[in-house]
Amino acid sequence: MSCCLCSLLCPSVLWAAIIGGAIYFLKIYMQGGQFKKDTDETGKVFIVTGANTGIGKETVREIAKRGGTVYMACRDMNRCERARLEIVAETNNKNIFSRVLDLSSLDSIREFVAGFKKEQDKLHVLVNNAGVMRCPKTLTKDGFELQLGVNHMGHFLLTNLLLDVLKKSAPSRIVVVSSLAHTRGAINVDDLNSEKSYSEADAYSQSKLANVLFTRELAKRLEGTRVTVNALHPGVVDTELARNWAFFQTNFVKYFLKHILWPVLKTPKSGAQTSIYAALDRDLDGVTGMYFSDCKPKDVAPAAKDDKTGKFLWEESEKWTGLVSSK
Template identity: 85%
Template sequence: MCIFIDCLLSPLILWPAIIGVGIYLLKEYMQGGQFTKDTDETGKVFIVTGANTGIGKETALEIAKRGGTVYMACRDMNRCDRARNDIIKETNNQNVFSRELDLSSLESIREFVAGFKKEQNKLDVLINNAGVMRCPKMLTKDGFELQLGVNHIGHFLLTNLLLDVLKKSAPSRIVVVSSLAHTRGAINVDDLNSEKSYHEGLAYSQSKLANVLFTRELAKRLEGSGVTVNSLHPGVVDTELARNWAFFQTNFVKFFLKPMIWPLLKTPKSGAQTSIYAALDPELKDVTGLYFSDCKPKAVAPAALDDKVGKFLWAESEKWTGLASPESKD
């Protein structure tokens, strides 16, 4: 016994064990707030964009577990179908559907909405989850800078085209996945489409700020409709979002930096918790225009409170998408 205890107390065993436990506890702590309430979503209809991977897939999975009807709106249908099959296999919920939606194409968005309305006459929750991050300078099919085009403009059009169904389904919700990166963002009113200059990080932060400004402006326009809209920061999550960020594809990051920061990253399941909270928590039934992080309200950056810029962004988004007065459509 003494020999056994001596072995356990050996520095060669003791310190690695202490370090291992410390890393485990740090990893658990960094998972953040969790949505633990039991809810029954049977009979409710949800749309989750970008639901084939990462926090989008985990969001769709949790909703399906609770009985909800889930439309997985994705660009890559092969990956979407595989994710759908995974979710059905795990939940035994057959009301999970994969549908094509390319947020970089206004035509694709309109086709998705038209198809959805042929299949459903209600929509309880729209979760605008899909996004791209720190891309090289690229344009959408309609000529918009890709990050602003996908993260904001695509969801702007999608949301407005679905407002009539959301209003008929009230009480209903819109959830917008933004990011802490919005705090570093600024809306470039003189070069919104990054035509004069482009920086991948600034463009990403601008698109995430646009998410929060859009949320706050839409909440005002939907006042009294029974439709709520809130935005959120999912946390720093270990997903594929950085796949277009060249730095994160280097061997230095893959084999050295990522293992070092792994304890600080949320899993996709933990990253989905605030989206699930905003979509399902009964206490948020009448809460609108807020920003959440770790399943609780959080203050936004001062730039996100600029109503003048919010109105400017809305007007420009209307022009770019060809919408006249989307908030007045019933």
């Protein structure tokens, strides 16, 4: 007994325990706000884009546990179906469906919406979750810079094409997953499509700023409809979002840096909490045009409050996507 006690009090063991405990509690702290309220989503219809992995998958899982009907809108049907089967088996909710949606193709978006409307005449929550990050210079099928095309333009068209169903199902919600990166963003009005010059980081930040500007402009246009729209920052989450970022594919990151950063990264489940909060919290009934982080309101960057730029972006988005405004 005394030998065991001495071993426990050994400085090296004691310091290892202290450091281990500190890392453990740091990990817990960094998970951020958690949505813990009970809600019953039976009878409600949801769409979650990019739902086969990461934050999107965890968002679907939580809604499924609460009885909601969820359409998992994904580009890769094999991965989407595997994720769907996993969630159905875990939650025993059979009202989970996988459907093809490629946000880099305007035709695919229109086909998805047409198919959805044939199956459903209501939609209570649209979660615009899918995204790409730090991609090499690439164009969508319609000639848009990929990050702006997928993160903003694709969701812009998708949302607008679903507005009639959302209005008919009101009160309803639109949730837009943005990022803290919007604070580093600027809308390049002279080179929105990055044709003159291209920076992976700048293009990503521009797309995330576009998410917030879109949210705020749409909120104004939806006044009186009982359809709300809010944006959010999920946190720094351990997901596949950085798969296109060459730096994160290096051995240095895979075998060293990722382990060092582990204590400060959110799990996908924790990263989904603010999306779930924005989609389900009854206290947010009627709340619109806001930006959340860790399940709490947070101020946006000054650039995100520029109404003139917001209107410019809306008008350009209408032109790019071929959407005819009703206003």
